[in-house]
Amino acid sequence: MLEQKYYLYTNDQHGFEYSILIPYDDSVEELTHILIIKYSLPIYIEKDLTAHLRAFIDDRTRDYYKELSDDIIKKRKDQEINIDGITKEWEKVMREEIVEFGEKRCASDEELFATAYHKLVHSPALETMLQLEHMYSKTVRQKTEEKNTLIKNLSDSQTEEMNKAVDRLEQDMTELKINELVARHYETHSLLQGELSSELDTLKEAQRREYREWIMQMLEQNEADSSLPTPSSPFIPNADRDFQSSGSESIHQINSPLMEESFTIHLGSQLKQMHNIRILSANVMDMCTIQDNERFSQPTPQLLQTALGLYSNDLSGLVLMTDNKIGSRLTHDFQEVCQRTTEFHFSHVEDQLEKISNVAQQYFKNPQIGSPRNSNSELLQTGDFYMTKHSNLAQVHVIFHMVTDDTLRGSDINSRHPVVLGLRHILKTACSNDITSLTIPLLLQYEMTEEMTINWCEKRAELVFKCVKGFMIEMASWGGSELKNLQFMLPDDISQAVFTSMTEMLPRIFKVCNPKILK
Amino acid sequence: MTVGMTVDLLRNSQLKFGAITFFAKQHKGDTCGSNGLPLTPNSIIIIGRAQFLKTINSPFLCEFLDVIRGKHERTIVVSQYCGTPLANLVEKHTFSHLQIKKIAYQILQGLSLLHSLKIVHRCLSNENILLQDNDNIKLFNYGLYYMTDNGALVPFPVLDVLYTAPEVYLNGPNSCYPDPKVDIWSSGICLAELALNKSLWSSLNLGQRIRKILSLLQVNSSIFEKIAREHNCYETYLNLPQDLKEIIELCLNIYPSKRPTCNELLSNSYFNDFKLENDERDRKPWRSFDIFTIKELYHWWQLTGGDVYQELKKQGLIRSSPPILSLPSLVLIEGSLLGQERNPATLYDPRIVQMPLDMLYQRFAHISLPAFYPLIHCKSEIISNADPPPYDATGLPLVIKEKDPEYQFHRIILFRRLLHGYPFTKDLIIEEAQKDIPPLLRGEIWAALLNVNSLYKMDYLRLDKYSHTTTDRQIEVDIPRCHQYNELLSSTEGHKKLKRILKAWVYKNAQYVYWQGLDSLTAPFLYLNFNDEAKAFACLSNFVPKFLHKFFLKDNAVIIEEYLWKFSQLIAFHDPELANHLHEINFYPQLFAIPWFLTLFSHVFPLYKILHLWDKLLLCDSSFPLHIGLSILTQLRDKLLTSGFNECILLFSDLPEVDIEKCVLSSMQTYTSTPKSITNREYENELFHQKNELDITGVKIEDLKKELCPRISPNDVIDFVRHRPEKALFIDIRNPTLFLRCSLKDSINIPFSSVSFSEKLLGNLGPHCNLVKSKGDKVVVVIGNSDTDLERFPKFLLQCNVSRVCVLHGGFNVLIPVTPTVLQSGMPT
Incomplete structure (x- = not known):
């Protein structure tokens, strides 16, 4: 913040003094009246006093800036200011704040995809898109279920084996063997788990890539002839497998608060x-x-708004x-x-x-x-x-x-x-x-x-x-x-x-x- | 009188505008001001400061039109933008020496005005100097530095790299003070470019340019000569006239104090040619009148669907990236935001976007030329018949009329003329204001309706708004709570102005005290006259005596009490059922209506509603607020009738939404249909209500508070008898003997003693009860004398839900001396 400075105004003719803060931002005419009231001056001097005050204020303001501005020039002349430093500082501010000097950057992938998606989602393509997403999610869900079943099966058989082993502990099993068995079980379990998870991740990654490519491609086509391509994908299960059974009655029950x-x-x-x-x-x-359960081949309506x-x-x-x-x-x-x-x-x-x-x-x-x-x-x-x-x-x-x-x-x-x-x-x-x-x-x-x-x-x-x-x-x-x-x-x-x-x-x-x- | 001519009037090459946009600095973290209240957002401070720029008017400056605030601190500045930037002409066009001289002169004229107003341009460049068709220039974007408080409110530096004086760079990016000498340097560079016809240092990058300018500090000889040599223009330099070289050299002095001021430069003999011309212009004694200006054009453009924000968006200056991509990732309890990158769309882009006007031209194409010159005084039928038929918008709701570009065009053209002729056109202004008031000119029209005289500025100037007084604290507490949803009133500038006006009012009205609510009362005037504090004050000063006479006395209990009692009576007069209900549940106006009347609804309604309400209020007298109060109750009638005391209190603790147009209509309707003396008050301002012996005077508050039904003056009764006897039912309650001896024409006699008041049944009135039952909207005047009970009888009628009951003030005997007589004697025929 800039410091303001008091200057003493003296009026010899009427014999008073008044200190004025420079730079003075208020109205000079008002100041005149304040002084007239304060020092009981005759009203007829209004004009003269205003002119006098204005001249005084203008003069002091000039002095005030003169001091500030000339000072800095003088400092530079005396080599007190480092030109390099100050130039860099300015450059930094301008690069950060002004488009012209800022980094020229293109829209990021994220932004491009966002624009494409936003545009398509507000077009007739919306339905196709949601359908596709829904199919993708079904695949993932199926895979996840499969994964869970496989893991469960493994766990079950392992438990059984373990139970048997424990039962035979008195007979031909030793604690050592049991421990070995545990270790082996654990290993197979994590191996399967890892394998299936990575499979699932690969699937998701593939879906994601495919979906994004499809969106961009669709945008291009859309811009060219405004027709909608149909997605074809190995990741989509048979769409109308259980179409008939889709009941509408329970959609309303889903996600509705109590x-x-x-x-x-x-x-x-x-x-x-x-x-x-x-x-x-x-x-x-x-x-x-x-x-979601198997019965719906349609995405739930809430997704529409979210999308x-x-x-x-x-x-x-x-x-x-x-x-x-x-x-x-x-x-x-x-x-x-x-x-x-x-x-x-x-x-x-x-x-x-x-x-x-x-x-x-x-x-x-x-x-x-x-x-x-x-x-x-x-x-x-x-x-x-x-x-x-x-x-x-x-x-x-x-x-x-x-x-x-x-x-x-x-x-x-x-x-x-x-x-x-x-x-x-x-x-x-x-x-x-x-x-x-x-x-x-x-x-x-x-x-x-x-x-x-x-x-x-x-x-x-x-x-x-x-x-x-x-x-x-x-x-x-x-x-x-x-x-x-x-x-x-x-x-x-x-x-x-x-x-x-x-x-x-x-x-x-x-x-x-x-x-x-x-x- | 062809269609083409009209559009030519609008299609003036100088009547064009453009917009720039930027983001104001966001306040960091959670900081509070010294008063403990949240800080005013910087964009709002800018809006407040920028208003002043609207008042600047010079042929050499682009007129400033508007500043708009968007979401997230976006600020848009709209201003006149016309002609070609000189930067586009340098190296492509040869400027004659005379032309350069003229440009120099006009730049300095423009700057001189700005500097005298303490505005520093700071980004003067050849981009911002626009050459007009007529070879004059206009400076553009001169307000940016000023409105951003010397650049402190925006994150980017306000300057143009090449044209900025070396001391600005030396001070560093964080220092900001408005030394006008930087503009002189910039004009020097501008002129040097023109004189050499060369874009300076155009091949250098940002850092090199700054260094180059700083290197000029080391030059010990002529800077202009050095620049010329560097650009291989020494030849051109040598051929320049000596005096031009001198001027540029003066501007390019590295010591700011040695650079001359604008006025010193202007008095240089170099500019002698222009001085005569200038003097002549100054000598014109009258205000010139334009039928419309760019401000009106901008207003119409907006009404025809012009939208600056959309236009900026369309032309790519407002880019938005989806917000979900730029969320912060972590916010700490101390308020630090982590992981949010600077959104590149918020960087400052100094481009200017021109606003297309074709829509406006098309919409107004069919308006004929005479419409621009409406006839105001015309006695010749032939001439007035030749005028095009007026644009018909009657019957449309006010809000629609205010949005209709063509209607507003006609209204504004007309009102501008009428206002130009004020005070001589006052009657015409009132007459037109009865129809409606165009929003653009509301401030001036209100001032005219309130009789503000031409000396208002002087009066305001003389008041002390500066010295400390005892009310200062209260004022300071109230202001940050007064209509703060409004951008102007919540700005720092708005607070400052409101405080000054309130202090001036307190200073001038020593007989009154500052009541909370005066701030709300001032708010509409300040909002409408934001750039003319004195006018806002003058409006307030004329408004208070007219509508709130004595309300601000230190002890205003009697005045308020009387007012509220009249309000109760008015409710009883128009809506006895509601009045009876409110009386029954003990819900008195004291409980809810004091802030209504003390602030004339400015404390309970948002500004846009107050404006419409006061548009009508200003045309009526001090009883109108009572009718507004009544109409609010009428709107809530159903709810009130079914509510008990507690619900009513809750309902009014925060007034529900009120349909203001309906409110205005119904209050106008009751206002015109109610005899004036019904709302007569003892404490009215006698300046506005002159009374004679046939009016109501001398009613004591104790007596008034016994009366549930209002009194009517003999004057109004006589008026009924003589002019509208079908509108009234006169019930004489004196005894039949007196009645037979002498009675008011057309009156009926229901002797007071003949009625049993024990049951609230109209049948008790006797044979005349059907006359009362079927009276419709007739006013029921009860006439008695000192022997009759003038409280019981009207109260009985009221309790029987008979509307419009009033009592003749002074009793029957006041009618006796009236000539020509209104009385009759003997049985009515």
Whole structure:
């Protein structure tokens, strides 16, 4: 910040002094009147005084800049400034900030594919694409099932063999032999497991490559003659094998929450901003898992919306709870869900987690950045969160993995708890990255535990409602995209009574819109 | 009078505009301001600062039109853009010495104006100097450095590498102060390019260019000569006129203090040719009038579907990569974002995108020439019949009319003329404003409707907005909570201006105190006159006495009490059922309506609604707010009638959405259908309500609060009798003897003593009850005298849900002296 400087203005004619801050930004005419009032000067000198003051201010401003600017030139003349250093500094700023001097870069593969996919998904090709993805996923699922059966068979036969061996322990078996057997079993088991997994990975990799090539090819064709190529692939099982049996009755049951209630609320006292809020109780993994069984040859309809939104400016996010180690076993279930089908767009979830872990370590170990963390610890802290992105989950694109700890089980957490603060960061991140639908655990956990009494739940829900409301009001001034849909999720085994008490609490905290009644 | 001529008026080569865009700096982490509130986003600060640029008007500067804020701190600046950049002409076109002299003169004229306004161009270059068809020049993009607070609000440096003065480089990229001398250097380089007809150092890369400029610091001889030699133009250099060389040499002095100022350069004898011309222009005493300017054109363009954002997108200046590709990977509790790369789409691209105007031309092609010159005073029928029929938009909803380009064209053309003639055209302005007010000119029209006089600037200037007072703290607390969803009002500049206006008001109105709510009341005026604080203040100063007389007294209890009681009476007058219900559940206006009236709804509605509401308010008197209040209740009527006290309190704790157009219509309707004296108040401003003995005066608040039904003045009763007897039902409740002796024409007699009030049944009124039942929307005037109970009877009618009941003020006897008489005697026939 530039320092301002006082200069003393003296008016001999009327005998007063007044110090003026230079550069002077306000109106000189007003200053005249302030002085006239202050020193009880006659009003007729208004014009003269203004002119005099203006001349004084202009003059001093010139002096002021003269000092600043000439000073630096003089310094250079005296060789006090290193031209090289300063040139480099300027170059750096300009290369970083101005397109003209920045690195000329082409769109990355990622971006090209994104554009192609986004374009096609919003064209009549959509159906074909989803169908293809569905077929691919079927193949993977079949393969996975086969793998599981094979492994199970092996385990079964091994168990049997082992049982027999143990039975004969008294007879011709020695402990040594048993140990050998165990070792052999283990080896065969892992060999088979490894073999099948790698087979599965190869399949996924092949699918991914093929799919991406197909998309790019289709875009070209689409641009040429707007016709749709039919995909042909060895990875697709016979499509209409069980077409007949596809019943429509159970599609509706899939993924539907056990209890839910929706609200339209508004925030703001004068200009009212509308948001949708839903409270639902369900298993959180239902948001991710693509329900599928052999009977459906059609992809579930939710996938359609997820696909349409993938590269749009309306992303959908979900907050999951985890512990302080990136990719810990707490995320295991989730990782498994991710691996059920091929990820066509982003890195596989393990790779993403590894990358995040690298970023974290680099940051923690680098003392230059001046991170306030204890540099010995590679672990995250409560309230931190990391993000992964996915294209093969049912209803979400982005997962916020929030680090939590056991204090959450207590009943006395307040709005300054790190997890609540983390929630604020999540909302902020969502806001500045166009994530406009967000699901958060209303009780800050997804599983029912024994300390979660009705009282506990109500207290926790009130805290989360109120804090989130505050964050949303704050969000309005962040200048990002606004949160359109907010879902509060409750554990699936929550009682009807608690659920009802939550839905009754919401209108007391948020202003619910009055229904428009058509007359 | 051909179609072609119209479009020619619009298709002026100078009436074109373009846009640039950039991202403002994001605030890092979670920082708060010194007042504990979140920091104002930089893009909003820019919007606030940029408004001032709209006021700059010079033939040598491109007019500044608009600044728009997008998501994630994107800022778009729209300004006039016409002609050819000189950079495109250098080396392709020979400039005569005279031409260069003229260009130099005009650059300096432009800069001189900017510098006098404390604006430094900072990125002056031949790219930003536009040569017009008429050989004049206009400077472009001169506001960037100013609006970004000397570059502090944007991540990129504001400069043009080649034209930037050496001291800027020496100061480093982080230093920013607006020394006007940098512009003089830049003009020197611009002129050198023109004089040598050579693009300077065009083959060098970025680093080399900066070094080259810094190397000029070591030159001990003429810098211009050195430049010429370096570019193999020494020959040309030698042939240049001596005085031109001198001017350039003066500009290219390495010591900023030794570079002359614009005005010093302009007084150089080199420019003598132009001085005469200039003096002549200054001598014109009148304001010239343009039938429309580029500002109006831009407004119409937007209405015809012009969208700057889409245009920038179409022409590739706004590129967006899918957000899912650029997510951060880790966010720490301290707020640090890790793993998010700088999105290359957010880099500064100084390209300018011209806005296509064809849509506008097409849409307006059929407008005939006379439409640009509307006849205002015309007594000749032949002439006015020759005018094209007016564009018909009657019956359309206001919001549609405001979006109709052609309708707005006609309205703006007309209002501009009328405003130009203000104050002599005041009556015409009022008349036209009754129809509607074009949003573009609302600020000026409001000022006219509020009688703001021409000396308003001087008045404001003389007020002390600077010294510390006891209300400062409260003002500072209120301002960051006042209509902050609005970009202008939430900007730093907006806060500053609002504070100054409020302080000025407090200073000027020593008899009043600052009430919370005054900030909301000022907000619409500031929003409409953002660049004219004095006018906003003048509007406020004229608005308060007219609509909120004495509301801001330190002890305003009586005034408010009276006002609210009148509100209750008005509800009873128009909607007895609702009034009875609210009375029954004890839900009084005191509980919800004080902020409504104290801020005239500016605290409960968003700005865009206030504007429409006040458009009408300004044309009415101080009773209009009561009608607005009534119409809000009417909109919520069903809900209120079925709610108890608690629900009602909850409902009004945050006013539900109100359809403002409906609200305006219904309040206008009750306003015009209600006799004026019904809303008569003792504490009205007598300047606006002159009264005589046949009006209502002297009603004490204690008496008023006994009356559930309003009083009506003898004047209004006489008016009914004489002009609209079918609109009223006069019930004389005196005893039959008196009634027979003398009564009001057409009145009926229901003696007070004959009615049993124990049951709320209209039948108790006796033989006349059917007249009352079938009265329709007639006003029921109860006439009594000092012997009759003037509270019980109207209360009874009210409880029987009879609407429009009022009581004659002063009783029967006030009618006796009226001449010509309105009375009769004996049995009515």
